[in-house]
Amino acid sequence: MTILNGITLALSKGRIFEETLPLLAAAGITPTDNPETSRKLIIGTNRPDVRLVIVRATDTPTYVQYGAADMGIAGKDVLLEHGGAGLYQPLDLNIAKCRLCVAAPKDFDYAAAVKRGARIRVATKYVNAAREHFAAKGVHVDLIKLYGSMELAPLVGLADAIVDLVSTGGTLKANNLVEVEDIMPISSRLVVNQASLKLKRELIQPVLEAFAGAVKK
Ligand SMILES: Nc1ncnc2c1ncn2[C@@H]1O[C@H](COP(=O)(O)OP(=O)(O)OP(=O)(O)O)[C@@H](O)[C@H]1O
Ligand SMILES: O=P(O)(O)OC[C@H]1O[C@H](OP(=O)(O)OP(=O)(O)O)[C@H](O)[C@@H]1O
Structure with missing residues (x-):
């Protein structure tokens, strides 16, 4: 359950958590535990109205x-x-960049x-993006x-x-593979629950603005 008088932010451990720390700092938010060393899945912050939940990267949108x-x-x-169903995606945070x-x-x-x-056999975790890419190219x-x-x-x-x-x-390189086609650049985005944005606007908006101000171009 989300905290009624506060906000809950879902983050995955590893690169997203690390690269989000400076953005959180810009919003005046400091986590009280490090998910890399703590087994806690709900982490408090210096602000009683903001908490973090630590989830698998693929589960964050859910x-x-x-x-x-x-x-x-x-x-x-x-x-x-x-x-992207039910999600508002206001900001490209320009972190966890790859392609x-x-x-x-x-x-x-x-x-x-x-x-x-x-017919080419292609293995991937990204079946939707892959299907769309190959269909567009007629492969x-x-x-x-x-x-x-x-x-x-x-x-x-x-x-x-x-x-x-x-x-x-x-x-x-370590596996003797070469890139043969570029599909798209990837970075991480801020996603907001559409109902939360309306009901908790006064809490969410300042965080959104602080993140926007701290995004590296
Ligand atoms: N080598 C990389 N360099 C930069 N960003 C990356 C790289 N690999 C993945 N990412 C980005 O970081 C995000 C999180 O990656 P991470 O490795 O933490 O999770 P994952 O292991 O892919 O997901 P899951 O734990 O759900 O299997 C990815 O969704 C992607 O957008
Ligand atoms: O071009 P590189 O810099 O080598 O990065 C590419 C690797 O990074 C990601 O894996 P990740 O490091 O997230 O490992 P994981 O999928 O096992 O979490 C991705 O799935 C590639 O395997």
């Missing part, structure tokens, strides 16, 4: 959609798969396979849903290619 959290921070990749791309083993000629209209694919370690799939014959997030390119 908590906010159903009002279990008033606000949250989620990657565009996650929002594309969720669909969604198609990658394949060095010896797989992706361009040639596309050209001859072959025939069989999508295989995975929940992580996509880079392994082409190495063991599960797929010809993958759709995954890339940042430094280090993970692709």
